[in-house]
Amino acid sequence: MEEKVVHAVQDFYPEDFAWCYGCGRMNKEGHQFRTGWQGEQTLTIYTPKEEHTAIPGFVYGGLIASLIDCHGTGSAALALHRKNGHEVGDGVEPPRFVTASLKVDFVKPTPHGVPLRAVGIVTEIHPKKWKVDAEVFANEKIVAKGEVVAVVMPSSFAKGGE
């Protein structure tokens, strides 16, 4: 049976904030990454589409970077939500994060055609700024490592970014 994230934070973002190409459930053209808890770690599972190649047989690095990016913001949202006394699906909207920085080390070529598992460890570095250390696995082998610094979405983002 295929592993699946059951309680994903992205399922509960406010609708206006659910249009992310990476993880927005409203964006039907996007990847619709979904991130949930797995014990004390966070987990996002995604099987790349046929076109997501670097060269035939291997996954495009930018897709892996995108996976780590949204895994990072989703993981931070899960962690702050829990810190605030809430769990996904309890009726309270989770916070929404944006990415301040993203770092990816590509450990080895990533085989195409199998699910990728991004696993994260979340650390608070400031009440509005969280760090997520991520590892991405294919066939249970690590293929990439990432670090995301995510910040609570600033009000300027919703108002026009200036």
Added chain:
Amino acid sequence: MEEKVVHAVQDFYPEDFAWCYGCGRMNKEGHQFRTGWQGEQTLTIYTPKEEHTAIPGFVYGGLIASLIDCHGTGSAALALHRKNGHEVGDGVEPPRFVTASLKVDFVKPTPHGVPLRAVGIVTEIHPKKWKVDAEVFANEKIVAKGEVVAVVMPSSFAKGGE
């Protein structure tokens, strides 16, 4: 008149290596980023599609990371090709790089609907390993900074990645 990269290195990659979701000219589902020289710097121009949103009005960070990724490998290919005494389009196939690491700092929210310009400075750190410092502009304002370390595509990549 819209600015355009005329001599792009990706136009001359061997056909087998032109399936990258980011920059492969054979991958019709992909972004088809194109990178060329602009003086001593490198340039990639891309206008995100409607679906490439973070939230409505702003560009998805993973798309910007993808742009920097392929801009990096393309820039490294241009630089090594020139070091080898060649220019894009002179009949000699350019080298093909893969990304070892990618770092992106998101400087400000990126407005959607305008062309993004990635500008790169390429530095050789080893004959097979090149660093590309990139800046991404929208409406002539910097929106992201990136660093890519790219390495000449190892033979293992073509053989199965193990």
